[in-house]
Amino acid sequence: MQPFAYARPATLADAFALLDEHGPDACLLAGGTDVVVGLRNRTLRPEMVIDLKQVAELQPAISEEGSWLTITATTALAGIDEDQRIHARFPALIEAAATVGSAQIRNRATLTGNICHASPAADTAPALLAYGARVNVASARGTRRVDLDEFFVGPGKTVLQRGELVTAIDLPIAAERRGAAFARITRRRGVDLATISICCVVESAGRTVLAYGAVGPRPFVVADESGLLADPAARDGAKDEVLRQLLTKASPISDVRGSREYREAMLLVMSRRALRASLERLRAA
């Protein structure tokens, strides 16, 4: 690793000051499971690494604020798995988070870090998108909220500007019943990056939301407002039509994990399966 300076600000204000001072020469560190790899490979060459784990306002926490569940930036994926409220209300997020690396990785990697790294294949992104997550962004100049759908710009790129960081991710606590399922294709059953990933949420009112990862430059979300996908009586052929239409938004590529052709085919196969699982869980709810 190249040499760099290291700071461990105790407050958000201190963190902002460092960010404003160093701009693109600084790198934020929370769980480190992406950042330290980048430092080792020298794809990241910061002058300054800002460790957020001592920032008083960002300590790991999951809290309910009105109709939102708020997950602070330094909350590790293991912490997500240990929260009963998330198990109860956002089970597909639990499923997605459980696929990120190993137990060792999940003890460190943060939910915020996973989305800020902005890999098109980020495993938690489809689940967060399908559940309608929003991102709390803050800087010395104030705060703003960004729907997660608008947060990703492209591979490795988010809307974060100089001086900004993410303080928390919010999930809307739904009033109505829903069924959700997360699924992905990998090259082996063991720990792996996703070839494609999918999260489906079917609302009892009939709306179906589908979010996808690893099949475009950013994770994306689509919705069927017609109610057809959620209709247990609808024919498979009709559902396929709707799915195909929704999937035109996907733009998979060929890489070492899979070919474009395979990914396209799996999008339909796995969408069907995720939809079926979501409907069963909705029925059971």
Place this chain on the structure above:
Amino acid sequence: MSSTPIRVTVNGAEREVEVAPNTTLLDFLRDRLQLTGTKECCDLGECGACTVLLDGRAVNSCLMLAVEGDAREVTTIEGLSENGRPNALQDAFLAKGAVQCGFCIPGQVMAARYLLSRNPHPTLAEVREGLSGNLCRCGGYVQICEAVLAASEAGT
């Protein structure tokens, strides 16, 4: 480039040291403290050979900077045995033939230790899931899993 002072507890002993920020916890343990039981393999968090416990949680030490160990407790494989005597989990690894070349074993033992601390009576599927971050090229997974199950039965 300056060093950063940290106070880190390793295997129960508190140490005040200065470390360069661009040092991983793994390098710090192996090169600085001569605790070579923790191994270096992929350096990417994919193989688990570098697994240690950080405040009781299993982590890949290759993915942590040494400076992040400040005010934390680190347990390495050396910290599991008392006076060189293996604990029951380590004994189970030996008894079940889980040790072939042995290079992945410290990481496996630490990951198993963490698993059993969270889930004292795991099923085979839970053991496989819990150890899925530890690669063994000698292919000793069946015996490793059996060892963890045996240790859980013995109440470790």
Place this chain on the structure above:
Amino acid sequence: MIGTSQPRAGGLARVTGRQQFIADINLDHALHVKLVHLDCGHARIVAIDTAAASEVYGVVAILTAADLPQPVPRFGPVHDDRPILAVGETKYHGQPVAAVAAETKEAAEAAAELVRVEYEALPGVYTVAAALDPAAPLVQEPGLRPDDPLRHSNVLRELNYGWGDVEAAKADLVVENSYAFPMVTHFAIEPHAFIAAPDDGGVVIWTATQNPFQTQRIIARVLGLPLARVRVIAPDPGGAFGGKQHPKYEPLVALLALRTGRPVRLLLTLEETFQEVRRTSCEIHVRTGFQADGTISFQDIQSDFLLGAYADVAERVITKANYLACGPYRVPDARITVRALLSHTTPSTAFRGFGTPQVSWAHESQLDDAARCLGLDRVDIRLRNLARKGEAFVPGDTPCDGDWAESVRKAAGAIEWGSPIAAGRGRGLAVAIKASATTGASYSIVRLHWDGSATVLAGTSDMGQGARTVLAQVAAHELGIPIDSIKVVMGDTAAVPFDLQTSASRSTVFMGQAVARACRDINAQLRQMAADLGLVANVSVVELLRARFSEVRGEVIGVGSYRSEHQPGHPLGGSPSFYEFSCTASEVEVDEGTGQILLVRHVTVADVGKALNPQHVEMQDEGAAVMGLGHTLMEHILLDDSGRIRNLGALDYRIPTTKDLPLEMFALVVENADGPGPYGSKGAGEGGLMATAPAVASAVTEATGVVIRDLPLTPERVWRAIQSRDL
């Protein structure tokens, strides 16, 4: 003692983290070495500028080819073709062009980054087709092999084996197919590492090698030193599988140590290790003739094996494996034509199985094809053709030395062959045969100390297979002393007598016999000692030693050896000392929507003669099976058009994890005491992965109807085959 699962010697140290692997060895004042290599396949080195790198504080030396003795020394286990550093061109992605030695790891890394190499990418040979193309660039300069008529091509060797007359052979069915086996790498969890230090007019090298005596020979030659002045210390490797069998950077670190007068330490990253070693890949084209009842009438095999830029031991791999390319069967007429091709890729080397996984992929898939065409059961067709004990299935050579049909029946029983099977599931069964060591020698010295304990000096490498335990068991049994009072010393050419190497599953047989003979030598001396002292013949060892050594201490030293001599004229240099025969049976379930394979049950049967340590044999066989599942389901090295490895490192080169295990796995043995090793043992440890691929592929075919002849059987490959089926 023999046949009991004694605890693994060295197990306690490993499980408590105290085992000293090579990277754990700390030498005072050692310099750290970092290699400089290019992000390119075949390339011409235009210029190397080390000025900026030399300025880095702590840098002590930087070597390029220009700084080495001229002409740059070349070495290899068979051909002296590999230069210590790249000369003029890089011949494969990762070949080092310079080496930096510095006081600290950080300084070495920083300096290595600052070495400026101006280079020009060149067209390269990366595939079989390219190697055979007469217009392709030559991987090796003709001057490297001056007496070789093929030196103006990329064909290193052409081999022809066979017997009878294939052209005249009659067959009711001819099955003709082409098969491919990909590049895969060893991925031992311990990356390669090399340490050297000047030592009293010579040099001492630490390397986790399976073959310290060859390393010693090569270093001695390169440095112009007598063997006695070159000491090689070989710590137990953290996994090797053949990848640590032949020298890589030992000559480089030896030179650096002598140049700087300091110990030097080179630890490769995992990525650098991947670039250093792999299995030989191949394309095999086979025509097999069958009678209507499934009897094999001929085998006509034409294969191209893609070596890397340097021959390493790959020619031997190809020779041994293709000598038995017909498999363990009775074949009246055979023609085997093989080409060993050079390429601008990682030099392939020994890898568990030594070419057998590749050839069995072809011959077993052929049998399955024939069985399907002829409407025969796939186990029956094998039982019909398997050689019987005593039968010379390779005319004039070591006959079949086991009851191979018993292994097949045992595997078939364990997989419940023939019983009803659920939809979407299938079963497969395959066999493989490997010739073990042909020539070679192992020596052992056993020292019986005056207190009745013993030290066994044996040059075998314990790389996970538990050789220490087994050899201690032999000594304990032969000497009649407790196993806890025996210490096995390995891995030091200064202390331990000559051993060929640890490979070919040879050590139980060769070193086991050497140890047994050394012990019997001791026992003969003890009998004489008792007679000289006028003691009764059945006096205990401890009492006898006390009587002899109470006034003047001493010890009883026994020497034993086991040699298999060179047979000029034999294609392998000598007859196989035994065959390692293995059978794998697998039951799978295929998810046709995604192509994913679930392994429901996986069985291996090894014909071991006598399992000296049953638990060790089971560990080896299950481990080999898991490794075999790797190349069967998920492993392949991907190159881009310019010969760079695309999936370099643990992130995108996938090996099996705990979650990739079959739901059930059994490792069974057949023990008929019919081996040449101690107590009727044979070798073991490679069989479990030799027939994995064809067994699983055959099961996939039964489950889905698709036949796949390329590996690995990734979900995508299976899915594509199913799409083609449904067209």
